[in-house]
Amino acid sequence: MALKLWNVFKFFGPAVMPIVVLVDVSLEIVQGESVAIVGASGCGKTTLLNIAGGLLQPDTGKVLWDEQLVGKLKRGSFLGFIFQSCALVNELTVLENVLLPLRILGLKLDKARAKELLAVVRLEHRMHAMPSTLSGGERQRAAIVRALISSPQFVIADEPTGNLDERTSLEVEELMFGLCREMKVGLIFATHDQRIAQRASRTFSLTAGRLHEVKKPLEPTTFFA
Numbered sequence: 001m002a003l004k005l006w007n008v009f010k011f012f013g014p015a016v017m018p019i020v021v022l023v024d025v026s027l028e029i030v031q032g033e034s035v036a037i038v039g040a041s042g043c044g045k046t047t048l049l050n051i052a053g054g055l056l057q058p059d060t061g062k063v064l065w066d067e068q069l070v071g072k073l074k075r076g077s078f079l080g081f082i083f084q085s086c087a088l089v090n091e092l093t094v095l096e097n098v099l100l101p102l103r104i105l106g107l108k109l110d111k112a113r114a115k116e117l118l119a120v121v122r123l124e125h126r127m128h129a130m131p132s133t134l135s136g137g138e139r140q141r142a143a144i145v146r147a148l149i150s151s152p153q154f155v156i157a158d159e160p161t162g163n164l165d166e167r168t169s170l171e172v173e174e175l176m177f178g179l180c181r182e183m184k185v186g187l188i189f190a191t192h193d194q195r196i197a198q199r200a201s202r203t204f205s206l207t208a209g210r211l212h213e214v215k216k217p218l219e220p221t222t223f224f225a
């Protein structure tokens with residue numbers, strides 16, 4: 001199944017002097033594929049991701065998941081969100097945070113599954129801890145588990161490693177790509193980091209509201225004598 005953005009335009013501000021954020025953006029992402037969006041701060045990456053996830057309406061154009069309008073779907077059932085500031089609820093434990101999407105969706109609180117995923121990100125021993133007692137990297141790992149708990153087919157991540165140091169961001173990156181590969185989910189993420197962007201199946205830069213595919217340097221060729 002695929003997420004499709006069709007001719008999406010988005011403006012902010014008054015009609016007489018609009019801030020033009022997205023101009024005729026079209027993009028299709030299939031399950032198991034990862035797409036990176038790079039671009040200067042303020043270029044519209046968050047706006048694009050929020051529209052892709054149905055958190056924000058485009059001014060014109062549409063967003064479809066499996067040929068259905070995303071705005072009309074029960075979001076969390078197919079989609080997981082990872083935010084830059086990870087947005088864990090401070091008053092809830094790590095485990096309660098991870099189970100929150102299931103609670104909101106009215107699904108069974110599958111604690112065994114939560115513990116299994118927390119073990120994958122090496123946080124099982126911290127499941128009863130409050131988020132304020134975790135490091136930034138640990139919080140982001142918990143946020144990844146929370147995004148994956150409802151077994152989404154698609155994950156949207158807005159600068160998921162933006163607030164992390166080099167080593168922790170490598171760790172979070174491995175996890176994100178690894179879990180997505182194993183669970184065959186589609187992934188779209190925004191980043192400032194060219195190195196992470198290179199790891200995606202496809203990379204796009206967002207400039208003056210338009211999306212351009214960034215061609216990757218060719219893989220080194222192996223010659224056989």
Ligand SMILES: Nc1ncnc2c1ncn2[C@@H]1O[C@H](COP(=O)(O)OP(=O)(O)O)[C@@H](O)[C@H]1O
Nearest residue numbers: 012013019021040041042043044045046047048
């Ligand atoms: N709700 C809003 N109202 C008005 N302007 C907005 C709003 N949200 C974002 N913008 C503007 O749209 C542009 C793109 O913002 P954003 O998508 O957050 O960029 P990025 O994530 O690439 O930093 C910026 O100029 C920002 O100020």
Ligand SMILES: [Mg+2]
Nearest residue numbers: 045046047158
């Ligand atoms: Mg942003």
